[in-house]
Amino acid sequence: MFYWFLKWVAIGPLLRVVFRPQTFGADNVPPEGPAILASNHLSYADWLFMPLTLPRRVTFVAKAEYFTGTGLKGWLQKTFFSGSGQVPIDRTSGDAAAGALASAKRVLGEGGLFGIYPEGTRSHDGRLYRGKTGVARLALETGVPVVPVAVVGTDVVAPPGKKFGSFTRPIVRFGRPLDFSRYEGLENDRYILRSVTDEIMYEIMRLSEQEYVDMYATRAKDLAKEQAKDLAKEQARARAEEKAAEDSRRQAS
Missing domain, CATH: 1.20.5 (Single alpha-helices involved in coiled-coils or other helix-helix interfaces)
Structure with missing residues (x-):
């Protein structure tokens, strides 16, 4: 409930009025059921603008430290991240990547939308970098569609290394869902994982029009x-x- 308050009553209207984000292809996101939203990553503001354009909740993983703080600050931090669609990385396996995968599977298993940045970190220069294969493994192990997403202009609003930038109208483009059911049972084949990841990154590159760097x-x-x-x-x-x-x-x- 707090999520909807945060999105529609608090932050949502403010961001809409000030930045007037533009959305294209939102109807490519399934109106119900699980799906992976695989996006480029230009700014820490990406996870605010992309979910803002959809009527459904989008869940991302965040560091567990955001949910375990004490005192008033800890409570505010936990409330904000929980309410804005973040879940802590499950590190019970001792592996952050495996923990993120477990958290993602739980969200998708409940029929939700899971947001992921295949590059693994923000681009420092605006170019699109090689995707990590976690997104492919998640898609093959769960059998859910992958919707490629391109967010443009957030690095102007909130440039890397800075809290604030300058004004622009961010653009969010959703591509057609990608179906990888043809690779069912091959989630442990590293060549298949790389092929699936590259296909996803190609669609993100096409939507974002970023220069691609194979690194x-x-x-x-x-x-x-x-x-x-x-x-x-x-x-x-x-x-x-x-x-x-x-x-x-x-x-x-």
Whole structure:
């Protein structure tokens, strides 16, 4: 009940009035029954705008720490994330990926919509990165359809590394449901898992019109950090050399 209050009475109308998000293909999402919504991930605001465009609740997984805090802050945090469609990752297996899969299966088993970001993390530069095969495993093990989703413009509203950005009208596009029943029983075949994941990512790329990079986003972020460090070192060395040259010229004069 709090979820509906949060979505329609509190945050929902405010986001609609201020940002006026545009929606295309919402009728591709089943009006009832389980489905996986596989989306690109540009900003922490994605999970606010995408569910806002649908009449049904969309559930995502979140860190368990958001649900176990104490005191007033802990209660507010738990209430917010629970009410906005988040569920804690089930880590009873000791594996975060397996825990997320277990949580997703529970949501889908109850006939719900489960939202997932196959890239595993936000894109740091606006490009679309290689999808992890968890989405394929989930689709094959549950037999539910996958609806590809593209969210555009949220990285302008809330850029990576910043809490606030600038104004734009976010766009949410829902593609036609993808049926992978032809691969039933092959959920442990890594080549099939990769093929299914790539098919999903292709549809997301087509909807989002992002440049695709055949590299995991986490690896790309690490490389970007390494390049930034190398650049900072090179700039510091150039400044030191320039200063040394200036000192030498002063001494000579």
